[in-house]
Amino acid sequence: MARSKEFEESVVLEKAMKLFWEQGYEKTSMNDLVEHMGIHRRSLYDTFTDKHTLFLKAIDRFGDWTNARLAAGLKQSETAAQAIQFVFDFIINGEEDTPPGCMFVNSAVELAIRDADVDAKAVEAFARVEQMLAEIVLWGQQNGEFTKQYEATEMAEYLHNALAGLRVMARTSVTKEKLRRIAELTMHSLKG
Template sequence: MGRSREFDENVVLQKAMELFWKQGYEKTSLNDLVEHMGIHRRSLYDTFGDKHTLFLKTVDFYAELIKNKMQAGISNAETAKQAIRFIFDFTIEGYEDKQWGCLIVNSATEMALRDKEIEEKIEKIFMQTEQLLADLVRKGMETGEFSCKYDPEVLSEILQNTLLGIRVQLRMSASKEKLHRVADFFMDLLNN
């Protein structure tokens, strides 16, 4: 009879996620993972597979975590404008004050060109986000909150790229004041 797991899979997966998020895929060794996760190498392989498979699982874990936080904030917003403002503020202020940028964006810039699985996974996440943004812009136009005459799909593409740029700048320690000015400009664009 096999030994039972002596750890909570979600807890150690979160630890792996944070290490990949902070250091990136290439700079994170198996020894780093074993030490940071607090499990044996054999347990890592038995539970998560190899480093690449573990990384893919951490990307999914991160995406679900952020999606849940975003959905909670959006559902608390009374208007589309408040929802988009929440997305900007959440992006700029970060998750639990971790100033490592965004694991998805970091992974896209580090690995997407040479790893098809990562590219496809990230492209799917980006498309889902863009659809969410388009829905919010469309809702704001229908309710009269936004008076701009741009197509909601185009605005969602611009908004997505603005948010991606903000996430990259966060990784480089850009000032939050600067990033909030960018957000303010976009919010003003919705009314032009």
């Protein structure tokens, strides 16, 4: 007779996500995962197969987590400028009890060149961010907040590049004041 799981899969996956997000794939050992997730090694293998599969599921979990938070914040924005400001603030300030930066950016930098699965997930996530940004820029262009000098998709690519840089810098000791200055100048470029 098979034993029932003694843990909630989504809870331990969230713990794995935060550990991978903070430490990266290579630095996180199976012992680290077992200890941090609070489950037995056998349970980890039975549920997630191996470290790589667990990592890919953790990346997916991060995507769902991030998308939910962005959607909630953007829904409250009354203008396109407020929406873009929310995205920058979300990147710069992060959330309490989460590592700084972005798991997609961290994973892309660490692994994408040699791991096709991670590359595909990062590229897909980046495309979703650019689509979201393009929709916000188009909204701002239509209501006169943002310049029409560039296509919304081009501005979205530019904004995403700035956000990716901020996500990397957020993992360093660079001050939030500097990150905010960069965000402010980047937002200023939307006005033309």
